């Protein structure tokens with residue numbers, strides 16, 4: 001059977017699958033058929049790899065209720081936010097009312113001026129050095145500074161804010177530290193919320209305070225949980241997408257030089273990077289509680305179903321020469337931001353973050369060179385990114 005050696009013992013939660021290894025594995029699964037048996041967290045799972053099947057699976061919310069995984073894995077740390085709401089009507093209502101805050105005037109202003117300012121600030125800190133790790137000094141920090149500034153938090157405590165956000169995200173590894181971080185974040189953000197109630201500003205907290213659901217404002221706890229929601233959804237994903245973009249650009253010297261010479265190619269490079277090496281390579285869903293059927297396959301109740309966006313994004317039936325990083329692809333058919341009721345409401349900000357970061361980096365540091373290709377290979381699947389990007393100037 002095709003790819004059987006390669007696929008033996010594969011576990012999408014436990015294996016790192018660096019660089020091309022993930023894509024060889026996903027191609028091998030897809031060649032066997034659009035939905036195949038695999039493992040996740042040591043448990044039996046099914047993986048969906050073809051573009052057509054995955055587009056259908058995103059829309060089949062009866063078989064694959066989209067809130068269930070978030071309820072099981074996020075709610076303990078984040079609290080109740082629309083991402084984990086079970087009732088589709090309630091989810092839609094909150095999503096409709098709350099997400100404009102992520103695309104609001106506050107965000108538009110940030111796009112224009114402040115994203116570039118953040119990128120410049122981070123580069124100022126490393127400019128005098130000849131070698132550094134871009135993951136440590138840039139891709140890890142950039143998204144959290146963006147969130148902190150969007151929220152309008154005090155600038156002199158941004159480092160503390162970032163450390164609490166990281167601790168909260170590690171809630172599975174260290175629940176006590178996450179609990180402590182959540183309390184600290186609440187203590188830190190509460191006075192800002194109180195201040196914005198009295199004097200609204202042009203920031204996301206002020207926008208959240210204006211939200212009305214059935215004529216009622218969000219409770220303070222809802223404001224806090226929707227702020228916390230930004231860490232995994234806006235922070236971790238952007239961290240991954242920046243790392244993968246810089247890996248794509250810096251591991252191909254002629255591409256990097258082309259982008260430095262002609263910055264008008266940068267938006268196309270960001271788009272292609274989101275297809276070629278997406279930060280959510282595999283999105284785990286839990287199936288509905290009863291046994292169901294999808295594409296003629298029996299799906300056991302409450303089982304792991306892996307939505308392999310990284311595989312759909314390299315499906316040869318949709319993308320010609322799918323493994324090639326190609327700046328000239330015309331249509332964006334990637335499934336990077338999902339489809340249907342949960343399609344990513346932050347995709348505009350995500351694209352903007354990447355474009356601005358790459359513009360500033362190519363402008364300020366055109367002579368960058370990767371010095372360790374191994375550690376720069378994107379790794380892991382649910383959140384995929386390089387462990388390090390060691391470079392010299």
Ligand code: HEM
Nearest residue numbers: 083102233234237238241336337338342344345346349350
């Ligand atoms: C490159 C970066 C990003 C990627 C690849 C990404 C990807 C995704 C995907 C695939 C989904 C759908 C999940 C599902 O079907 O279960 C999603 C949902 C979501 N994303 Fe993003 N995202 C990114 C950036 C952002 C940013 C910057 C924000 C916030 C400003 C954001 C906020 C959200 C939220 C709140 C949801 C949940 C939507 C819902 O429950 O209806 N994302 N994202």
